[in-house]
Amino acid sequence: MSEHLPALVLLAPLFGTLVIGLFGLRDHRVCLPVTLSCLAVSLFSAIGLILRVSSGGPVDYFMGGWEEPLGIGIQLRADAINSPLLVVIAIVALLAAVFTIRPAGERDSEKTPYFYILFLLLSVGLFGITITADAFNVFVLIEVTALSSYGLVAIGSSKRCKVAAFHYLIMGTVGASFYLLGVGYLYLKLGSLNMQDIHTILASNENLADSRAIRTAFVFILVGIWTKMAFFPLHGWLPNAYSYSPSGSAAILAPLVTKVSVYVMVRMMVSVFGLDQLEANVEWGHFVVWLAVIAIVAGSMMALAQREIKKMLCCLIIAEVGYMVGGAWLGDPQRWGMTGTLYHILADALMTSCLFLAAGVFAKWLGAVKLEDLSGLFRKMPLAATGFVIGGLAIIGVPPTCGFYSKFYLIRGGIESGQWIYVAALIGSSLVNAVLFFRLFEIAYFGKNPVASHAHGHGHGDDGHDHHETPVVRREPPLHALLPVLVAAALLILLGIFNGPVVEFIRTGLIETATVVSTGR
Amino acid sequence: MQAFFQEAVIPHFNFWIYVVIMMIGLWSVIAKNNLVKKLIGLSIFQTAILLLYVSLGVKEDATIPVVESGVLAAYKETSATTDKKAAPAIHPDRYANPTPHVLMLTAIVVGVATLGVALALTQMIYKDFGTLEEDEVLQKIKALHEDV
Numbered sequence: 160m161s162e163h164l165p166a167l168v169l170l171a172p173l174f175g176t177l178v179i180g181l182f183g184l185r186d187h188r189v190c191l192p193v194t195l196s197c198l199a200v201s202l203f204s205a206i207g208l209i210l211r212v213s214s215g216g217p218v219d220y221f222m223g224g225w226e227e228p229l230g231i232g233i234q235l236r237a238d239a240i241n242s243p244l245l246v247v248i249a250i251v252a253l254l255a256a257v258f259t260i261r262p263a264g265e266r267d268s269e270k271t272p273y274f275y276i277l278f279l280l281l282s283v284g285l286f287g288i289t290i291t292a293d294a295f296n297v298f299v300l301i302e303v304t305a306l307s308s309y310g311l312v313a314i315g316s317s318k319r320c321k322v323a324a325f326h327y328l329i330m331g332t333v334g335a336s337f338y339l340l341g342v343g344y345l346y347l348k349l350g351s352l353n354m355q356d357i358h359t360i361l362a363s364n365e366n367l368a369d370s371r372a373i374r375t376a377f378v379f380i381l382v383g384i385w386t387k388m389a390f391f392p393l394h395g396w397l398p399n400a401y402s403y404s405p406s407g408s409a410a411i412l413a414p415l416v417t418k419v420s421v422y423v424m425v426r427m428m429v430s431v432f433g434l435d436q437l438e439a440n441v442e443w444g445h446f447v448v449w450l451a452v453i454a455i456v457a458g459s460m461m462a463l464a465q466r467e468i469k470k471m472l473c474c475l476i477i478a479e480v481g482y483m484v485g486g487a488w489l490g491d492p493q494r495w496g497m498t499g500t501l502y503h504i505l506a507d508a509l510m511t512s513c514l515f516l517a518a519g520v521f522a523k524w525l526g527a528v529k530l531e532d533l534s535g536l537f538r539k540m541p542l543a544a545t546g547f548v549i550g551g552l553a554i555i556g557v558p559p560t561c562g563f564y565s566k567f568y569l570i571r572g573g574i575e576s577g578q579w580i581y582v583a584a585l586i587g588s589s590l591v592n593a594v595l596f597f598r599l600f601e602i603a604y605f606g607k608n609p610v611a612s613h614a615h616g617h618g619h620g621d622d623g624h625d626h627h628e629t630p631v632v633r634r635e636p637p638l639h640a641l642l643p644v645l646v647a648a649a650l651l652i653l654l655g656i657f658n659g660p661v662v663e664f665i666r667t668g669l670i671e672t673a674t675v676v677s678t679g680r
Numbered sequence: 681m682q683a684f685f686q687e688a689v690i691p692h693f694n695f696w697i698y699v700v701i702m703m704i705g706l707w708s709v710i711a712k713n714n715l716v717k718k719l720i721g722l723s724i725f726q727t728a729i730l731l732l733y734v735s736l737g738v739k740e741d742a743t744i745p746v747v748e749s750g751v752l753a754a755y756k757e758t759s760a761t762t763d764k765k766a767a768p769a770i771h772p773d774r775y776a777n778p779t780p781h782v783l784m785l786t787a788i789v790v791g792v793a794t795l796g797v798a799l800a801l802t803q804m805i806y807k808d809f810g811t812l813e814e815d816e817v818l819q820k821i822k823a824l825h826e827d828v
Contacts, residue, residue: 295783302790309797318808319821325801329709332722332794339787340729346780347736 164204164211165220165235168245169286171200172279179279183272190275194256197279201286202249209242213664216671219292234353236292239668240429240501243661244289244422247505248415250650251512252282254643255410258516270314274407277314281307281411285419294342294431295352297423298335301387305331308416311408312400323399330396334386341379348372354431361436368436377432377441381424388420390484391454394477398461401476402469406519409469410643414512417476418504421483425500428487434497434673444488445578451485452584454478459591466529468518471595472511475554478588479507485584486569489576496572498666503565505661506553506654510562513550513647517543520644524636530599534606540635544603546644551596553651556589561655568662694735702728715802715812719795726791733784737777745778 175197183190211218217238225232237245256278284304288297309331313324346352348370349360361368382393389397401413428437437444458478465471483503489496520543521527521536536544553562566585573582635641654661689696705725712718802812809817 295786299786299790302794306790306793306797309801313801313804318824321801321804321808322817322821325715325798325805328794328798328801329718329722332798333706333709333725336726336729340732343729343733343736346733352779352783 161207161211163220164207165218165237165290166222167204168201168208168249168290169283171197171204172282172286176276176279176283179272179276183275187271190272191256191260194275194279195253198249198253198256198282201282202246202253205242205245205249208237209246212237212239212242212668217668233296234292234355235290236355237290238672239664240426240672241289241422243501243505243665244419244508245286247508248282248285248289248419251414251508251647252278252285252411254512254516254647255407257639258410258519258643259407260639274311274314277307277310278408278411281311281415285415288419288423292354293352294345294354294357298339298342301335301338301420301423304416304419305335305387308400308412311412312404314408315403315405317403319399320403320405323396323403327396327400330386330393334383334393336383337379337386338383341376341381341383344372344376344379348376354426357431358433362433368432369440373432374440377427377437380427384420384424384427385484388417388424388480388484389477390480391450391457391477394454394458394480397477398470398473401473401515402467406515406522410512410515410519413473413476413515414508414510417480418483418508418511421480421487421500421504424484425487425497425504429497429669430672434491438490444490447488448485448578448581451481451488452580454481454484455584455588457481459588462595463591468521468527468530468533468599469515471530472514472518475592475595476511479503479511479554482566482569482585482588483507485578485581486572489572489578489581491576493670494572494575495568496576498662498669499565499568499570499572501665501669502561502568502658502662506561506565506651509647509650509654510550510553513546513644513651514554516640516644516647517547517550520636520640521547523640524634530602531606533599533603536603536606539633541633542635543641543644546641546648547603548600549648549651551592551599553655555592555596559655560651561658562651564655564658564662695732698728698732698735701731713814715805715814715817718814719798719802722798723791723795726787726794730784730787730791733780733787737780739773739776742774742776745775747775 175193178193179190183193208218217236220235220237222233222235259274259278281304284300284302284307287300288304291297291300305328309324309328312327313321342352345357348367349357351357351360361373367373386393397417401409404412428434455478458474458476458481462471462474462478465474483500486496486500486503491497520540521533525532525536525539527533527536536547549560553560556562556566566589570582570585573579573585702725705721705723705728708721709718709725712721805817806812809820811817811820
């Protein structure tokens with residue numbers, strides 16, 4: 160059983176989509192238990208994979224037993240770089256699934272089974288992108304992910320989400336096509352699609368790695384992936400798609416899709432093209448760090464200008480993508496930049512998950528869309544607000560949370576590489592985040608207008624006077640919505656406290672991959 | 681100029697055509713105002729990439745990629761003992777390369793699915809806004825925003 164863990168991670172949710180498709184359409188009660196149990200299977204398989212990787216090194220799996228010689232086998236490979244990400248994907252997906260539980264009284268819509276099918280397909284795509292060791296498979300799974308995200312964005316009832324989904328579709332398809340074109344160049348030149356194979360061939364022949372076709376391939380792949388991760392000049396689709404999609408969709412889309420794309424970039428750099436090859440042949444690495452700096456500054460500035468909670472969080476994602484791209488391009492795996500990026504992928508997935516879950520809670524149970532709507536939040540929902548505060552502190556980078564440590568490693572990488580502008584951008588962006596969130600906390604603590612929940616019209620303060628003595632009814636959201644926020648917040652602190660072993664695990668695996676592969680397996 | 685044509689354009693004229701097709705597609709994705717025209721452009725853009733892959737598999741004087749009986753077993757035997765890449769029993773020159781074509785079957789399916797989702801979205805947009813011109817849709821969204 161345990162040798163099939165790599166396949167089980169992505170087959171469990173795929174099987175779930177079939178079950179929901181068969182039975183869920185008739186009886187909607189099937190959907191949620193199936194979703195939860197499939198994701199739980201994935202989570203346990205991912206944890207099992209981590210244990211196997213930490214005891215015995217990378218785990219290879221050949222689908223259908225078609226091994227290498229004929230070159231048509233589909234290889235899955237779990238190593239220290241991607242196995243923690245698998246666990247985080249499973250956790251975030253589970254939290255988002257728990258969040259979508261409907262309260263007993265609420266009428267479910269005919270869209271419910273379709274939502275869960277798309278939800279599980281999205282998880283399949285994300286797991287697949289993370290675990291596959293085949294460059295073309297990455298394209299297919301990127302498109303599986305993307306198609307289900309378009310559906311998840313458009314499934315909402317507002318008019319705007321359809322237009323947002325359409326723009327997302329155009330950008331996403333062009334990006335994926337560029338990636339496909341890049342892989343085409345690689346195949347044209349090297350005749351292989353297996354990542355390790357490509358790397359071995361590239362490492363064995365220096366002229367090849369320097370050739371124009373390979374450089375073009377790298378640039379196309381990079382631009383395609385950048386579009387998918389909303390790296391600054393290519394970010395246009397992100398804010399609308401994530402802020403107008405329903406809360407349940409946003410809770411899985413926003414934390415995971417961009418982060419997994421960043422992982423693909425790192426994977427391409429480390430184990431397809433090879434960091435030493437890139438350092439020797441790519442003269443514009445510094446330029447990418449500059450682009451990342453621009454992304455960080457622009458993301459932070461846009462976040463400052465937003466009046467809506469979700470829009471602000473979306474702009475923060477754009478800044479965070481800048482952190483990760485910059486960290487990955489600091490060079491040399493011995494330095495801390497790449498490690499910081501990989502740790503930040505995990506940390507940021509959890510942070511974004513916590514914040515978007517909290518924003519979903521506020522939107523649904525307080526009708527809060529704008530920043531001002533959060534006033535009096537701490538009196539209405541003290542527990543949910545605590546989760547939100549912890550998420551905010553993690554984004555700012557306050558010590559016990561993982562946000563502090565990931566920024567610490569990234570800054571350390573920046574200093575080691577002498578990229579002072581990047582260090583400055585990171586620190587500046589942390590300050591902007593502090594301004595953003597403390598403004599929110601101030602509104603939430605001291606805002607004196609409890610009627611802000613007028614969208615629900617339950618009317619405390621119908622007497623016309625909004626004194627803060629007005630008894631504010633404490634209305635925590637139901638447990639299934641509160642729990643994910645609190646669990647995510649707790650995980651942020653846990654991941655921060657245990658950052659040592661996690662980072663050590665990633666770092667040894669990263670250095671091993673970068674050195675072993677470059678000497679030709 | 682003449683030399684450029686002789687060396688770069690004529691031997692690879694198919695690639696030049698794909699580049700032109702691709703740019704036509706990309707241009708209409710960017711420049712066209714009508715959502716359906718954008719989608720047509722997107723399809724053209726994807727098709728150009730499919731064509732590139734398909735032409736990768738072609739070889740002169742090659743036959744269909746089906747290995748004659750017995751050859752595969754010999755290949756497995758030799759590849760188990762000697763270096764993988766130098767296995768002599770199969771002559772790859774004799775067979776057209778099937779892999780790019782198979783890959784493109786997958787990519788075509790992906791493209792069709794994308795187009796299907798996109799057309800469904802345009803239909804919903806048309807129902808909601810009564811138009812498919814992008815500027816009008818954006819204008820109506822703006823009006824929507826100001827009302828709230």
